[in-house]
Amino acid sequence: MSLLTEQQLHNLAMNLVGKDLEEMGYEFLAINSKKSKNPQFVATKDKKLIFVVVRAVKYPENPVLYDEQLMQKIAKHAVTFEAKTFYAGVGIANSVNYDLPVDSEEDYVLNYSGLIEIK
Template sequence: MTPLSEQELHQLAMNIVGKELEEQGFEFLAVNSKPKKDPQFVALKNKKLHFVVVRAITYPVNPVEYDQKLMKTVYDHAVKYKARTYFAGVGLANSRDYDMPVHHEDDYVVNYAGLIEVKE
């Protein structure tokens, strides 16, 4: 059984967040699918700019906890563009056994609480 690579986990998280953004009426201006090249999404909604940082988080790490320093950097950058800043942590786990890596052959469980707005 081949575990998903870091890039594949990231792509999975990007797809989950991207679908949610589309459903909420966001218009994508830029999409960066490279892990740790932030923000992953620059989007427009109601004529307002939004920066979204996406992270694939594997069990047992809590997907709503984020790197404060990183998000402060992204926030400071967003302020220059009058943009709002969000963190989207997508928890991913093997559905058969949470302690096993996510594999190509197994189903997975998603723990995603939605966009978390980062303010100063």
């Protein structure tokens, strides 16, 4: 049994959100894969800038709930750059049993509802 570290879980979330942004036509200006550095993605599309904060959220926590204070701080910073701010929470659970930790030797499920705009 090899449990995934917080950084590995974060990387799974980053990959999923990154693919989603690419599919929506965004170009990346900056990517920061450290969980402690925000935002994780700075991207542009049609000359519009976005900041995206990514979080890997372990079951049973709800991936659409976010740290309001942190997100308002990022949103305030984004205004300086005329950018929009988004939160991307990715729920991650062990597919065999949601109550078990996520293990590299077992399948996992991802719960991602898309970007949530912070206003």
